[in-house]
Amino acid sequence: MISLVIDIVLxxxxxxxxxxxxxxxxxxxxxxxxxxxxxxxxxxFTVLDAPDVAFTEAAVGxxxxxxxxxxxxxxxxxxxxxxxxGVAWMPLCICIATGALLIYGIHNMPNLGDPTxxxxxxxxxxxxxxxxxxxxxxxxxxxxxxSYRGFDTLGEVTVVxxxxxxxxLLLVRREKPRIRGEQHDAK
Amino acid sequence: MTDYILGHINYWIIVLLMMIGxxxxxxxxxxxxxxxxxSVFQTGVILLYISxxxxxxxTAPIIDDGYVLYANPLPQVxxxxxxxxxxxxxxxxxALIVRIKEAYGTxxxxxxxxxxxxx
Numbered sequence: 611m612i613s614l615v616i617d618i619v620l621x622x623x624x625x626x627x628x629x630x631x632x633x634x635x636x637x638x639x640x641x642x643x644x645x646x647x648x649x650x651x652x653x654x655f656t657v658l659d660a661p662d663v664a665f666t667e668a669a670v671g672x673x674x675x676x677x678x679x680x681x682x683x684x685x686x687x688x689x690x691x692x693x694x695x696g697v698a699w700m701p702l703c704i705c706i707a708t709g710a711l712l713i714y715g716i717h718n719m720p721n722l723g724d725p726t727x728x729x730x731x732x733x734x735x736x737x738x739x740x741x742x743x744x745x746x747x748x749x750x751x752x753x754x755x756x757s758y759r760g761f762d763t764l765g766e767v768t769v770v771x772x773x774x775x776x777x778x779l780l781l782v783r784r785e786k787p788r789i790r791g792e793q794h795d796a797k
Numbered sequence: 798m799t800d801y802i803l804g805h806i807n808y809w810i811i812v813l814l815m816m817i818g819x820x821x822x823x824x825x826x827x828x829x830x831x832x833x834x835x836s837v838f839q840t841g842v843i844l845l846y847i848s849x850x851x852x853x854x855x856t857a858p859i860i861d862d863g864y865v866l867y868a869n870p871l872p873q874v875x876x877x878x879x880x881x882x883x884x885x886x887x888x889x890x891x892a893l894i895v896r897i898k899e900a901y902g903t904x905x906x907x908x909x910x911x912x913x914x915x916x
């Protein structure tokens with residue numbers, strides 16, 4: 611019960627934070643709020659018994675994402691977004707409709723933390739019962755990540771590699787012609 | 798009824814969170830703000846999956862003699878992957894934003910669209 615209360619309070623903080631991100635016009639403040647938001651998300655993960663995900667979120671979400679956002683703001687020299695008045699009705703209607711559909715979709719989902727829920731009784735049960743014996747790793751998240759679903763992780767590395775190549779192509783390509791042009795001028 | 802509300806309020810708040818992110822993404826013309834909105838939406842989805850893996854009275858899925866009830870490790874593994882992939886795509890998005898700023902001189906979507914139309 612106490613963990614549910616902490617969970618709800620943290621989630622309400624997250625809603626406030628997300629709303630502040632929506633309303634804030636100063637982009638540096640948005641970046642800082644976003645870092646705080648990710649840190650709170652890491653807190654929620656800890657409450658939900660997922661310390662490995664919390665570590666990743668704290669390191670990758672809070673650290674790298676915020677640094678990337680700050681680097682983008684520095685590279686584009688932008689501090690404020692242009693203010694706009696009024697509410698965008700069309701997106702608001704779409705959001706309310708999507709939200710209503712999602713609420714409808716989750717209305718017959720099992721209660722939070724129900725041990726008899728179907729997601730706990732099939733594959734996960736086997737991982738918990740024989741995971742340590744089969745892989746020799748007490749941390750089941752590591753066991754599933756590196757052993758049972760190792761190819762998934764290989765795919766993840768491929769995606770990260772591809773994204774890295776994409777970023778390099780986008781940001782590095784521009785430099786070369788300019789340098790050549792300057793050398794040409796010097797001659 | 799109370800049981801139902803207590804069991805589902807977590808999901809409802811997460812849906813609210815996702816919708817705030819979606820609204821930020823759709824209504825804000827600034828591209829950096831859009832990326833922030835997308836990340837909010839994404840963390841909402843990840844939170845939903847992680848809360849599916851929660852077991853009442855359970856502990857983190859690290860085997861120890863003192864415990865018998867563990868959280869579901871499977872959603873945690875999948876979301877671990879999703880976080881890392883999410884950051885990779887965010888990095889790509891930010892790189893695109895830097896290039897757009899170089900090419901157009903602005904980060905506001907409607908100004909970019911107006912420039913495209915006038916060409």
